[in-house]
Amino acid sequence: MGTALNLTFIVLLVVTALLAVLARDLLAAVIIFSAYSLIMALMWQRLQAPDLALTEAAVGAGVTTVLFVVAIFKTRRREEEEE
Amino acid sequence: MGAYRHFPVFMVTVPLVCAVLLPFLGYLRQKWVPWAAMLPLAFSSVLGLLLIGKIPAEGYLGYELGGWPPPWGIELRVDRVGHFLMLIVCGITLLALAFSRRYISREVSGGRLTAYYVLFLLMSGAMLGFVATGDVFNLFVFMEILALSSYALVAITGNRNAVRAAFKYVLMGAPSSIMVLLAIGFIYSATGTLNMADLTLRIADSRYSEVLIVAYILFVIGFGVKAALFPLHMWLPDAHSIAPSPISALLSGLLVEVSTFAIFRITFSVFSMGSSGLFASTLDAVGIFAAAAVLYGGIMAILQKDLKMMIAYSTVSHIGYIFLGITAMTAEGLTGAMYHMLDHGLAKACLFLCAGNFIFVKGYRRIEDLKGAWRQMPWTCFAFALASISVVAIPPTAGFISKWYLILGNIKGGNYAYVVVLLVGAILAAVYCFRIIYYMFFQPGKEGAWEGESRDAAPSMLAPVWVLSLGTLFFGILSYLLIPSLLDAMNFLL
Amino acid sequence: MISLVFIAALFALLLYVVANMPPMGDPDNPTNSSEVIERYLEKGGEETHADNVVTGIIINYRGYDTMGEVTVIFCALAAVLAVLGRERRGRIYAYVDRSRVPSSVIVRTMVALLVPFIILFSVYTILHGEISPGGGFQGGAIVGGSMIVFTTIFGLLESSQRIPQRLRFPLEGSAVITFFAVGALGLAGGGNFLTFAWPEIAGNLQPSLVVWLTVLVETGIGLGGAMVLISILFSMIREEEEIAVVP
Amino acid sequence: MVQDIVAGAFCCVGTFFFLVGTTGLIRMPDVFSRLHPSTKCDTLGACSLIVGMAVYSGWSWELLKLIIIACFVLLSSATCGHAIGRSALRGDIKCWRRKNGVEDGHGT
Numbered sequence: 014m015g016t017a018l019n020l021t022f023i024v025l026l027v028v029t030a031l032l033a034v035l036a037r038d039l040l041a042a043v044i045i046f047s048a049y050s051l052i053m054a055l056m057w058q059r060l061q062a063p064d065l066a067l068t069e070a071a072v073g074a075g076v077t078t079v080l081f082v083v084a085i086f087k088t089r090r091r092e093e094e095e096e
Numbered sequence: 097m098g099a100y101r102h103f104p105v106f107m108v109t110v111p112l113v114c115a116v117l118l119p120f121l122g123y124l125r126q127k128w129v130p131w132a133a134m135l136p137l138a139f140s141s142v143l144g145l146l147l148i149g150k151i152p153a154e155g156y157l158g159y160e161l162g163g164w165p166p167p168w169g170i171e172l173r174v175d176r177v178g179h180f181l182m183l184i185v186c187g188i189t190l191l192a193l194a195f196s197r198r199y200i201s202r203e204v205s206g207g208r209l210t211a212y213y214v215l216f217l218l219m220s221g222a223m224l225g226f227v228a229t230g231d232v233f234n235l236f237v238f239m240e241i242l243a244l245s246s247y248a249l250v251a252i253t254g255n256r257n258a259v260r261a262a263f264k265y266v267l268m269g270a271p272s273s274i275m276v277l278l279a280i281g282f283i284y285s286a287t288g289t290l291n292m293a294d295l296t297l298r299i300a301d302s303r304y305s306e307v308l309i310v311a312y313i314l315f316v317i318g319f320g321v322k323a324a325l326f327p328l329h330m331w332l333p334d335a336h337s338i339a340p341s342p343i344s345a346l347l348s349g350l351l352v353e354v355s356t357f358a359i360f361r362i363t364f365s366v367f368s369m370g371s372s373g374l375f376a377s378t379l380d381a382v383g384i385f386a387a388a389a390v391l392y393g394g395i396m397a398i399l400q401k402d403l404k405m406m407i408a409y410s411t412v413s414h415i416g417y418i419f420l421g422i423t424a425m426t427a428e429g430l431t432g433a434m435y436h437m438l439d440h441g442l443a444k445a446c447l448f449l450c451a452g453n454f455i456f457v458k459g460y461r462r463i464e465d466l467k468g469a470w471r472q473m474p475w476t477c478f479a480f481a482l483a484s485i486s487v488v489a490i491p492p493t494a495g496f497i498s499k500w501y502l503i504l505g506n507i508k509g510g511n512y513a514y515v516v517v518l519l520v521g522a523i524l525a526a527v528y529c530f531r532i533i534y535y536m537f538f539q540p541g542k543e544g545a546w547e548g549e550s551r552d553a554a555p556s557m558l559a560p561v562w563v564l565s566l567g568t569l570f571f572g573i574l575s576y577l578l579i580p581s582l583l584d585a586m587n588f589l590l
Numbered sequence: 591m592i593s594l595v596f597i598a599a600l601f602a603l604l605l606y607v608v609a610n611m612p613p614m615g616d617p618d619n620p621t622n623s624s625e626v627i628e629r630y631l632e633k634g635g636e637e638t639h640a641d642n643v644v645t646g647i648i649i650n651y652r653g654y655d656t657m658g659e660v661t662v663i664f665c666a667l668a669a670v671l672a673v674l675g676r677e678r679r680g681r682i683y684a685y686v687d688r689s690r691v692p693s694s695v696i697v698r699t700m701v702a703l704l705v706p707f708i709i710l711f712s713v714y715t716i717l718h719g720e721i722s723p724g725g726g727f728q729g730g731a732i733v734g735g736s737m738i739v740f741t742t743i744f745g746l747l748e749s750s751q752r753i754p755q756r757l758r759f760p761l762e763g764s765a766v767i768t769f770f771a772v773g774a775l776g777l778a779g780g781g782n783f784l785t786f787a788w789p790e791i792a793g794n795l796q797p798s799l800v801v802w803l804t805v806l807v808e809t810g811i812g813l814g815g816a817m818v819l820i821s822i823l824f825s826m827i828r829e830e831e832e833i834a835v836v837p
Numbered sequence: 838m839v840q841d842i843v844a845g846a847f848c849c850v851g852t853f854f855f856l857v858g859t860t861g862l863i864r865m866p867d868v869f870s871r872l873h874p875s876t877k878c879d880t881l882g883a884c885s886l887i888v889g890m891a892v893y894s895g896w897s898w899e900l901l902k903l904i905i906i907a908c909f910v911l912l913s914s915a916t917c918g919h920a921i922g923r924s925a926l927r928g929d930i931k932c933w934r935r936k937n938g939v940e941d942g943h944g945t
Contacts, residue, residue: 064724067715067724067728071734076735079735080823084826102783105783109770117763123759159783162650162782163781163785168629208675211671214668215665215672233655234658238658240658241658241661245669248665251673252672254673285621286612288620288621288622289624290626310607313603693920696919696920697916
């Protein structure tokens with residue numbers, strides 16, 4: 014049971030990481046990245062590191078996401094528009 | 097044990113804490129900030145000088161932070177080599193800071209000026225900590241401060257090219273930090289400790305040699321990016337040439353060296369030399385890249401048109417020298433590498449500050465523009481020439497001594513090919529340095545290029561330059577002061 | 591192409607390591623059997639007087655690392671301010687205010703209602719750090735997050751009045767300063783730097799003194815971290831042209 | 838025993854609603870119709886799960902925490918749904934309409 018859960022988390026981590034890298038829309042990439050952070054937080058909890066889980070949830074899924082979004086709104090949203 | 101056992105921790109911590117306090121002064125009295133920023137560095141320098149001769153007989157001065165003995169707590173461990181490098185760091189940062197007071201106020205203004213000094217102090221403190229620490233994770237922490245502050249300092253002028261160069265630096269630097277972190281994680285998983293001295297013992301009888309080898313490779317790649325070892329040097333020319341000149345001096349004269357020192361330390365203090373064949377072959381690969389760096393950097397430096405770009409490529413080449421000393425695995429080679437850190441720090445910082453003088457006084461960046469420069473800026477030109485002589489390694493300078501030992505070490509190690517590379521590198525250096533000296537002193541300037549009111553740079557900008565260039569001469573002539581103790585220390589390490 | 595090859599090589603290297611790493615959860619692992627972790631777990635409680643061993647390690651055993659990390663956070667702020675510049679006092683304008691859809695009464699009310707709870711939770715996280723998981727970093731990040739929510743709804747104008755620059759400015763460095771102060775206290779008490787005690791003076795008060803110092807450091811980290819995050823957000827969010835002027 | 842069964846039943850219901858909600862989120866054509874299943878997720882799904890957990894934990898401090906969590910979930914998800922819907926409406930996002938039996942893109 015525990016192994017299955019761990020495996021699910023790991024697969025989800027890899028999938029979200031790849032999606033975040035491959036997404037052409039930067040906003041989508043950021044949102045996927047925040048999902049990645051959330052899964053990472055769950056993973057830390059599974060690894061019995063609640064401190065890290067709390068940090069990851071607050072910083073990874075919360076603060077950095079918003080900072081990324083602000084940065085995207087200040088620049089251009091799509092990758093292709095780069096000349 | 098006197099009070100001096102507390103010195104290392106203060107040398108590291110005081111600049112960091114003063115950096116945090118500096119904004120308050122910037123808020124109250126903006127004008128005092130440049131002066132106040134010098135105080136902690138001067139304090140560290142004084143402590144460093146007082147520490148001379150106080151390193152105990154067992155070869156290092158350990159300091160247990162929080163009073164916890166080493167494997168449990170963090171230990172600062174200043175051995176002779178580390179102390180030597182800390183003194184270099186203190187000296188050069190102090191001089192670069194003195195130089196930046198006039199220089200930087202033209203490129204940066206307002207609140208950013210305070211931020212500049214804050215970052216400068218953070219960077220200096222982090223470099224000192226980076227050298228002093230005896231704990232691998234602490235090494236990573238200081239590396240992060242160092243990296244973050246240097247990214248920001250490259251971009252501090254805020255113009256598009258500077259930000260782009262800084263971004264390139266971040267793109268290279270951030271993965272390298274992660275690699276170092278991974279390596280630390282691997283080491284911890286294989287040994288269960290983070291203290292360097294403890295690691296040496298445990299690595300010797302660890303069952304997980306595969307993990308350790310990969311960790312070592314990751315360390316070399318990670319610190320190799322920071323040290324701009326040949327194939328990983330892409331960030332260096334842009335960042336070093338676009339950053340403000342005192343920062344270029346710091347990046348090129350110190351940061352790169354400190355990172356090299358980290359590889360040195362990881363190789364000899366942590367992994368205590370190739371216990372298995374793979375370590376040795378990793379070092380061999382590093383040696384080949386270093387040799388390539390010497391040649392590539394030299395050739396690229398000859399091809400450059402921009403003065404700071406040329407000096408930056410020369411740095412790429414000289415990092416190769418230092419690595420060739422480390423891979424020689426002989427006491428002489430290591431001594432040469434250490435002495436080359438001193439020489440390269442002094443000479444490169446001097447060259448970059450001279451370039452800064454040219455930019456500050458006349459706004460000239462291209463090598464062409466320097467024709468006939470000595471008529472108007474004789475002091476800067478002579479200092480530049482002296483430092484160039486040290487870069488080329490002509491006898492009375494420190495550059496000669498260091499390269500002498502590098503060649504000696506490589507002969508003893510039986511790497512004759514590298515000896516040839518070192519000699520060719522010196523010839524390349526001669527080509528790119530003497531071209532500029534020739535332009536400066538023996539070529540007529542362009543019409544109107546050196547006319548007008550402006551004279552040589554202000555004394556406060558010439559003094560650091562001259563201290564640095566005379567330093568190369570001083571340590572060349574009086575090399576017998578340092579070389580024996582360095583040789584001793586290296587024999588102790590091997 | 592080179593990057594792909596490089597990443598593939600790195601991937602292979604990492605897989606190779608993972609295959610050869612000590613198995614997870616094995617009691618014979620170097621990480622589980624070394625005397626480092628043994629002492630942390632067995633004596634950590636009585637030596638650091640923190641019920642939460644993690645906090646004991648972070649703040650006490652490896653305090654210098656944490657001091658370095660705190661400096662990293664401050665350095666991040668300095669870097670952001672060096673590149674972007676701080677928002678000017680009294681004249682602030684942010685893109686949120688200009689968005690086509692101003693936030694509605696419902697959202698405003700709800701956020702105004704919830705943010706105090708979030709801040710309360712973060713205070714709990716900070717102060718409870720030495721008993722249960724949590725501590726300065728986490729609590730600070732939660733305060734930062736709550737202010738981010740507040741700013742996105744109410745705009746920079748409003749939130750920079752709630753947390754004005756003159757409040758943030760002195761607190762930004764509080765983490766490093768408290769750490770240094772506690773370290774210097776240890777030095778004054780006859781120990782080494784960052785000794786969380788006055789071995790010669792405190793005597794019986796020792797345990798409670800250590801706890802108080804730990805809480806002090808945690809509070810410093812929390813306040814400093816929160817202010818740094820908020821300042822970074824504000825300097826990122828501000829716009830160059832000024833439209834709204836605060837009297 | 839009864840407690841376990843009831844708790845399990847509530848959890849199953851919650852998971853079911855999450856499944857349905859997520860499917861809807863993926864399958865629905867535009868913002869407004871997606872909002873509908875996704876808010877179901879939070880209210881019905883999460884609350885059923887919380888009720889299930891509350892039953893499982895019995896009378897303890899956990900119960901209080903769960904009630905508080907449920908309150909926050911209800912408040913925040915309703916507000917979020919409102920905010921998204923409102924900004925989509927004000928932001929001139931077209932409603933999805935069926936045109937001659939052919940689906941008209943996925944409302945952007």
